[in-house]
Amino acid sequence: xxxxxxxxxxxxxxxxxxxxxxxxxxxxxxxxxxxxxxxxxxxxxxxxxxxxxxxxxxxxxxxxxxxxxxxxxxxxxxxxxxxxxxxxxxxxxxxxxxxxxxxxxxxxxxxxxxxxxxxxxxxxxxxxxx
Numbered sequence: 001x002x003x004x005x006x007x008x009x010x011x012x013x014x015x016x017x018x019x020x021x022x023x024x025x026x027x028x029x030x031x032x033x034x035x036x037x038x039x040x041x042x043x044x045x046x047x048x049x050x051x052x053x054x055x056x057x058x059x060x061x062x063x064x065x066x067x068x069x070x071x072x073x074x075x076x077x078x079x080x081x082x083x084x085x086x087x088x089x090x091x092x093x094x095x096x097x098x099x100x101x102x103x104x105x106x107x108x109x110x111x112x113x114x115x116x117x118x119x120x121x122x123x124x125x126x127x128x129x130x
Contacts (some may be wrong), residue, residue, distance in 0.1 A: 002033060003091050003126070004059045004077050008052040009041045036127055046124055049080060049089055056081040065110045076107045085117030093126050 005015045016034055019025045025033060041050040058079040065072050078089040088107050092100050100123050108118045 003037065003040070006037065006041075006050065007057045007059065008054070009047075009050040010052055012037055012041070040124060040126065046122075049078070049087070049122070054080055055083070063107070063110045063114070065113055067113070072110075074107055074110045076104070079111075082119075085119040086111055087120045087122065088118060089122045089124060091124050091126055093128050096123070096125060 002015060002019060005018075006012055012034065016025070016030050016037075020027065020030055040046050058081070060075050060077060061079060063074040063076070065074065076088050077091045080087040080089070088104060088111065090100070090104050090107070104121045104123055108121050111118050
């Protein structure tokens with residue numbers, strides 16, 4: 001949830017502060033969460049997804065797809081729009097599962113059914129919090 005509120009790496013502190021002010025997390029929890037988030041956004045592989053120069057970032061944006069009269073609603077954690085198309089990112093905790101891959105592929109298919117080009121999908125696994 002917290003990662004979905006962070007658009008750029010510069011948003012980390014103010015986002016965590018808002019969770020403290022709301023009483024959602026404690027100062028102690030902030031330290032652990034902050035470290036895990038900084039590890040993700042500093043990771044060479046994931047850092048480009050949190051760059052402040054991104055063209056457009058859509059967090060938890062709903063995708064409504066209707067096929068044969070049946071509507072389904074999908075909500076990827078993060079989509080980044082760039083010149084080439086969209087990058088779809090989903091955050092998960094725990095061990096990798098086949099259902100995670102299926103879910104992000106479903107998001108990709110939904111976007112493509114809307115005529116959008118998806119250039120990449122990424123599942124980012126977050127260590128569990130204690």
